[in-house]
Amino acid sequence: MATRRSYNDACGTGHALDLVGERWALLVVRELLLGPKRYGQLRSDLPGISTNVLAQRLTELEASGLVRKQRLPAPAVTEAYELTAWGRELEPVVRALGRWALRSPQHDRTAHLSATSFILGLRTNFDPGRAQGVQGRYELHINAEVFRVVIADGILHAERGHQQDPDAVITAQPSALARVVYGGRTLADAITEGDVQVEGDIASIARLAAVLTLPAPAPSATRGTQSPELKNPQ
16 A cells, blocks of 8 residues: 555545546446456456456445445355445446536547446435335346346335246346437337346336436537437437
């Protein structure tokens, strides 16, 4: 830790960047927000990171008190990384930063998207105003991970795990699901082309898409015609 660079700034923002401002650090935190992950899982979900940089960031985050190692129970019986209670407090920061950046005209919506990113996106882009009276229970199979999503009483819950008696079980890559719920691609088209598989009530998925909204583009991005892929779900 003695070699880590510092902004030497007494402002909390400056110290926050000392803690999570190194390249990849905040994305490592993002990938742990839904629970522990093994080193190999982190490497797979952050395909642009080198093994050396990942190891270094994990070491730094551990030393800062944001991440700790744990031994997963049987049948895994292997070492994994998880956020500490203090580290988990970064979730609203990560979500707010992500929603702010979605307004950028330079945002590439075709770039890599991890399963964790997609699920956090549901939490981030959920609009309680659109969810009044809406009920829905879903089980999502994404990149060999399973998540449950529940809409009830104007609240959305999205986390790891199976959902009992789901309205629909959805299997897809995160980018394919993102194009359906945010990008204007029809579910029927995604199913026909084999990008999304659905068991159960297909119509219920429209309820999920309807309670998600993307932020308006930043002023500099409003000139000209908005691309169909940037439209909010209606």
